[in-house]
Amino acid sequence: MSNSELAKFTASIDAAWKDLHSFLAAVTLSQASKRDPAGWSVKDHVTHLAVWEDSVAILFRGGRRHEALGIEEPFYAAGSFDEINEVIKVRLEGTALQEAIRNLEGAHGQLMGHLRTLRDADLNAKAREFFPQAPRNDDRSLISLIWDNTGGHFTEHLEWMRDLVGRAT
Numbered sequence: 001m002s003n004s005e006l007a008k009f010t011a012s013i014d015a016a017w018k019d020l021h022s023f024l025a026a027v028t029l030s031q032a033s034k035r036d037p038a039g040w041s042v043k044d045h046v047t048h049l050a051v052w053e054d055s056v057a058i059l060f061r062g063g064r065r066h067e068a069l070g071i072e073e074p075f076y077a078a079g080s081f082d083e084i085n086e087v088i089k090v091r092l093e094g095t096a097l098q099e100a101i102r103n104l105e106g107a108h109g110q111l112m113g114h115l116r117t118l119r120d121a122d123l124n125a126k127a128r129e130f131f132p133q134a135p136r137n138d139d140r141s142l143i144s145l146i147w148d149n150t151g152g153h154f155t156e157h158l159e160w161m162r163d164l165v166g167r168a169t
Contacts, residue, residue, distance in 0.1 A: 006123065009143065010115060016151035017108060020049075020158050024101055031165045032097045040089070042164060045157045046100040047092040048085060054107035056149045059131040060114040077135065108150070115146060 024046065032042040055068040066076035071087055079087075095103075123143040128134045130142050138145070 006118070006120060009123070009147075010112070013112070013115075013147070013151040016154040016158075020154040023158055023161065027097075027161075027165060029097060034164060036160070036164045040160070040164070042161050043095065043097045043100050044089050044093075045161050046097065046104055047095050048088060049153060049157055050100060050104035050107050051088055051092070052149050052153060053104065053111055056146060057107055057111040057114065059127075059134055060111075062133065064133050065135070111146070111150065118142070 024042075027042055035041050051069050055065040058065065058068040064073065066073045069076060069084065069088060070091055071079075071084060075087070076084065092100075122130060123141065123146075125142050127138050127140050127142050127145045128136055140148070
C-alpha cells in the first residue's frame with residue numbers, strides 16, 4: 001500500500017466519520033432514546049461504536065481488546081458478537097448521549113492518531129503479528145481490523161440509526 005493509498009484509506013474513514021458526526025449533531029434527545037425492534041437506541045449504537053473502536057486503539061497502547069470492551073477474556077474468546085454486544089449494551093445503558101459521543105470522539109481521535117503513524121507495510125501485516133497481545137486467531141490484516149471498527153462500522157450503524165430516527169415520532 002503506497003502513501004497515496006494510506007491517504008485514501010484515512011480519507012475514507014474521515015468521510016464516514018463526518019457522515020456519522022453530522023447525523024449525531026442533528027439527533028434530538030427524544031430521537032436518541034427511541035428503541036428499534038431489537039431494543040437498540042441511537043445512544044446504544046454510539047456507545048457500541050465507541051467501545052469497539054477503542055478495542056482497536058487499546059492494542060496500540062499495549063492493552064487487550066476485551067479490556068476496552070469491558071468483558072472477561074474467556075467470554076471475548078468464546079462469545080458471539082451478538083452476545084458480546086448485548087453485554088456491552090446492558091453495561092452501558094446508563095451512559096448519557098453526550099457522554100457516549102465524547103467517548104466515541106476520544107476513541108476515534110486516539111485510533112486515527114495511531115493510524116496516521118503507520119507505515120505501508122504495517123497496514124498489510126496480520127493484526128496478530130503486529131500486536132503481540134492480539135487474539136491469535138485473528139487473521140485479518142491491520143487495515144481490515146481498523147476499517148471494520150471505523151469507517152465500515154460507522155456506515156453500518158449509521159444506516160440503522162437513520163432508520164430508527166426515521167421511525168421516531
